[in-house]
Amino acid sequence: MTRVAxxxxxxTRQFHARPEAPARLFCFPHAxxxxxxxxxxxxxxxxxxxxxxxxxxGRQDRLDEKCVDDMTELAxxxxxxxxxxxxxxxxxxxxxxxxxxAFEVALRMEYDLGVVPRTAxxxxxxxxxxxxxxxxxxxxxxxxxxxxxxxxxxxxxxxxDEGVLPMILPALRGDYRAVQNYRLSERSVLRxxxxxxxxxxxxxxxxxxxxxxKQHTTGPCDVxxxxxxxxxxxxxxxEIIRLISEAAAAEKN
Numbered sequence: 056m057t058r059v060a061x062x063x064x065x066x067t068r069q070f071h072a073r074p075e076a077p078a079r080l081f082c083f084p085h086a087x088x089x090x091x092x093x094x095x096x097x098x099x100x101x102x103x104x105x106x107x108x109x110x111x112x113g114r115q116d117r118l119d120e121k122c123v124d125d126m127t128e129l130a131x132x133x134x135x136x137x138x139x140x141x142x143x144x145x146x147x148x149x150x151x152x153x154x155x156x157a158f159e160v161a162l163r164m165e166y167d168l169g170v171v172p173r174t175a176x177x178x179x180x181x182x183x184x185x186x187x188x189x190x191x192x193x194x195x196x197x198x199x200x201x202x203x204x205x206x207x208x209x210x211x212x213x214x215x216d217e218g219v220l221p222m223i224l225p226a227l228r229g230d231y232r233a234v235q236n237y238r239l240s241e242r243s244v245l246r247x248x249x250x251x252x253x254x255x256x257x258x259x260x261x262x263x264x265x266x267x268x269k270q271h272t273t274g275p276c277d278v279x280x281x282x283x284x285x286x287x288x289x290x291x292x293x294e295i296i297r298l299i300s301e302a303a304a305a306e307k308n
Contacts, residue, residue, distance in 0.1 A: 057096075059283050065117055065138060068134040069109045069141070070094050071101035078144040078303050082108040083153030086230035087203065087223060089115050099296045104303055107140060109153075111131060113228040122229025126237040130159035132301070134167075141168065146302055147175045150288060154180035158271070162242050169246050174302035175272075178252040179285055181264035182271060183239045190235050191278075193228050196220075203227065205258065208283040212268060245272040248305075250298060254287035255280050 057079040068090035080100065089299040095107040111129070114124035133156065141164070149157030154177040164170040181187070192198040228304035249272045253265040261279065269276040279298070281287045288295060 066110060066133065067140075068110050069106065070097045070108070071106060073101055073105045076103065076105040076143075078103075078146065079105045079107060079140060080146045080148060080299065080303070081140075081157070081160075082106065083133075083147070083149035083157045084109065084111070085151035085153050085229040086234060087114075088150075088153070091115070092150075093148075095292060096296065096299075099292070100299060101301075102205055103300055104146070105143075107137070111226070111230070112225075113229055118222060122282060124229040124232040124236075125232045125239075126159060127145060129233060130156060130163060132162045133160050138168065141170050143304075144173045145170070146173050146299065148178065148299065149176070149180070150178040151180050151285065152230055154178055155183060155234065155237060158245075160195065161245055161247065162240075164183060165246055166242055172245075173301040173305065174248045175245065176250045176252060176299065176302075177268055178288065179254065179257060179260060181260045182267035183237070183243065184270050185267050186265045191231055193232055193235070196224060199227055199231065202231075232251040243271055246274055247272060248274040248302070250302065251276065252288075252295065252298075253278070253280055254283040254285060256283065257285045257287065259285055 069130055082096065084090060092106045093106070097108065100106055110117060111123065112120035123132060125146040147157040147161055149155070157175060157210050158177060161175050184256060191202045249268055251265050251268045253260050253262065266278050268278070281291045283290050
């Protein structure tokens with residue numbers, strides 16, 4: 056049985072803690088997601104990295120807490136909680152909403168703390184300098200559920216369960232509000248290497264929108280396209296684990 060290490064502040068989960076590892080990976084879940092989404096990735100990387108998965112308020116064991124529906128506030132809170140963990144080289148991996156949040160946290164790390172991540176992975180999310188008009192009507196449960204079904208990120212059995220919906224809708228709505236109200240600040244360029252991962256049939260990110268991440272770092276930026284939709288990660292886990300392992304082993308800039 057996996058022993059989950061939970062910090063007193065409830066923001067972090069470690070399914071396979073390895074405090075002696077030479078580098079640390081922070082994982083940022085998608086909208087409506089939780090730390091447990093990254094359990095398989097943590098298990099695969101346990102020999103190489105100390106993997107720390109973020110747990111946002113308003114879900115699972117933090118269900119009684121109010122969701123943070125503002126990306127700026129959420130990034131500030133996350134940075135404050137993970138700052139004590141920045142005692143060694145770090146990598147960031149964020150998927151979908153988590154990619155935007157990881158980007159904002161990386162900016163704060165570099166500009167405010169002088170900590171440059173070894174690599175930042177931005178997965179399943181268009182660059183923050185791009186814009187779209189495909190917002191979801193957050194006042195409608197059905198509109199939100201239709202969007203989630205379209206992206207195939209949540210087991211549809213849960214979406215049809217009237218007993219479960221009240222537990223998952225607040226987190227989904229709060230996270231989507233944070234994403235839809237997010238605006239890029241003047242601090243928008245990183246120094247660290249960036250790897251962008253995208254699915255070739257992801258309705259949320261085109262190739263051009265993924266490539267636009269190159270505007271947000273002065274370091275190298277590689278864009279990798281995988282076969283699949285918004286949650287292509289599931290089908291390509293071995294290759295993605297290899298990319299993370301290679302980045303972790305790279306010389307610190």
